[in-house]
Amino acid sequence: MSKLVINPLNRKSKINREIYGQFSEHLGRCIYEGLYVGEDSPIPNVNGMRTDVVEALKAIKIPVLRWPGGCFADEYHWKDGIGPKENRKKMINTHWGGVVEDNSFGTHEFMELCRQLGCKAYINGNLGSGSVQEMSEWVEYLTFDGLSPMTELRKENGREEPWEVAYFGVGNENWGCGGHMTPEHYANEYRRYETYCRNYHQDKQLYKIACGPNEDDYNWTQTVMKICTENVPANEKRLNGLSLHYYTTTNGFGDKGSATEFTPDQYYTVLSRGLKIEELIRRHSDIMNQYDPNKEIGLIVDEWGTWYDVEPGTNPGFLYQQNTMRDALVASTSLDIFHKHSDRVKMANIAQMVNVLQAMILTEGEKMILTPTYHVFKMYSAHQDCTLIDSFLETEEIGTDAAKVPNLHESASIAEDGTINLSVSNLSASEAYEVQSILVETKVSDVSAMILTQETAAHNTFEDPDHVCAKPFTDFKVTEKGIDFTIPACSVVQFAIR
Known part of the structure; x- marks a missing residue:
């Protein structure tokens, strides 16, 4: 994790x-x-x-x-x-x-x-x-x-x-x-x-x-x-x-x-x-x-x-x-x-x-x-x-002999009303990952999230315009320290944490 x-x-x-x-x-x-x-x-x-x-x-x-x-x-x-x-x-x-x-x-x-x-x-x-x-x-x-x-x-x-x-x-x-x-x-x-x-x-x-x-x-x-x-x-x-x-x-x-x-x-x-x-x-x-x-x-x-x-x-x-x-x-x-x-x-x-x-x-x-x-x-x-806030994510190197990348990528900001915006991307073409998030001195009361995920080459066409689109994401759990979630392969998740 x-x-x-x-x-x-x-x-x-x-x-x-x-x-x-x-x-x-x-x-x-x-x-x-x-x-x-x-x-x-x-x-x-x-x-x-x-x-x-x-x-x-x-x-x-x-x-x-x-x-x-x-x-x-x-x-x-x-x-x-x-x-x-x-x-x-x-x-x-x-x-x-x-x-x-x-x-x-x-x-x-x-x-x-x-x-x-x-x-x-x-x-x-x-x-x-x-x-x-x-x-x-x-x-x-x-x-x-x-x-x-x-x-x-x-x-x-x-x-x-x-x-x-x-x-x-x-x-x-x-x-x-x-x-x-x-x-x-x-x-x-x-x-x-x-x-x-x-x-x-x-x-x-x-x-x-x-x-x-x-x-x-x-x-x-x-x-x-x-x-x-x-x-x-x-x-x-x-x-x-x-x-x-x-x-x-x-x-x-x-x-x-x-x-x-x-x-x-x-x-x-x-x-x-x-x-x-x-x-x-x-x-x-x-x-x-x-x-x-x-x-x-x-x-x-x-x-x-x-x-x-x-x-x-x-x-x-x-x-x-x-x-x-x-x-x-x-x-x-x-x-x-x-x-x-x-x-x-x-x-x-x-x-x-x-x-x-x-x-x-x-x-x-x-x-x-x-x-x-x-x-x-x-x-x-x-x-x-919004204002950039400090974040650190443990990652591992993945890829092929031709190229290596971190498996996960993130950034976080805070809005004037105190909402924390968290973006996490999974760069792996095939593997899902469990993530345990810790929010320093913050008690989470409400979380909503959207996800964009599909196979790596998936795209929208005029015949199938909604093949790739953002949908609600619910595979997370609020904990005493923050939120835990599983992020699917090849995906982008956006959280709103209050």
Whole structure:
């Protein structure tokens, strides 16, 4: 029996709700068909946004949405996506699938989507192929209410009041698709561009995010942090966040493997690679601590998740993949890790929200299914804005010769009303485990729980949309010290303990 010790008396950092952020890019069927079908579509919609998708996303309490990319961000020119739709420029989406982008979903549509979702907006500006003036004018168009050409242009396009934009990214993956820059060059460009992304409201200042490293590029973090923080007056905040991108694949980007057909070796390899994000966060945080010891600059994991070969018969540039219990476990363990590093990780945005990579939702015409990852996000939403509390879980190493992982994984938080939220995942493909939990100086009076469990490759289809879904969990016993329970193989359990 594994022992789990939870100490509600040892309260740590706040788990920002933005850790549950989402990402939508002009890629495949994420926006078009997934989120936006147009006002004239027979699919039920409000101002062009799919009603079923919006309602499903609201149910998991989406806190923030990143747009328009991704690689697409650094070839996106925002003025192409405003004004009457019939007058908007058409272009080829050279990054993703070579399809025509008609710009019918632009700034106004994105802000309308955020309004319907009730979430904050995270906009990524074009540093790679754009200009300082273009980025500056976009911020002005979005957020300024004074006398200016951009304010007048926004009003001409039907929006009288400025919007509230919480987060603004200055470029994306500028070490790669965003310009193949050196860290020195990017850092100096960031300083220049950021200067003109003005805060037009003292009480609603932009949270400005610099392009951070790709995976384990620690030199990038070192260089950007040094250049972007040196010679900056103490009373000025020119850098609020640094991004980190990390994708989990089966065998690297050359052979990403199938989303639904995999061996035990491949199952444990993906889980092991997913857990690597903790080492990346820790090591990048150590570097950030040298320049920001008070942890005022957030580490923003704004692209993360699993990446496999596309589903057979689909456009390779659309990155459409299925989503199994294996992905649910990558999601649950990643969220646990973000919780445990929430003193530095202030936001994360899984890639991507609909129909692309590790999606919450898949659509096919008027049909919609929720993925196992969606159910993890819904279960884990209880942790949003709660306080991380100390927890320790005895584990054993399991897996195959190809990859080893701990058999169990957990995180715990406490809400303002005293409710303890406990998440436990069983990574074993075949073995159930007994767990004895001890809650320090806490008398348990009430417990409720949900479970997500199935075989490792189980997934939902349009023919069987509820094959994998969360259900009530009752296989636990309240004791004088806490709760004892048996957690089935390949499962995620979420407790609410009062």
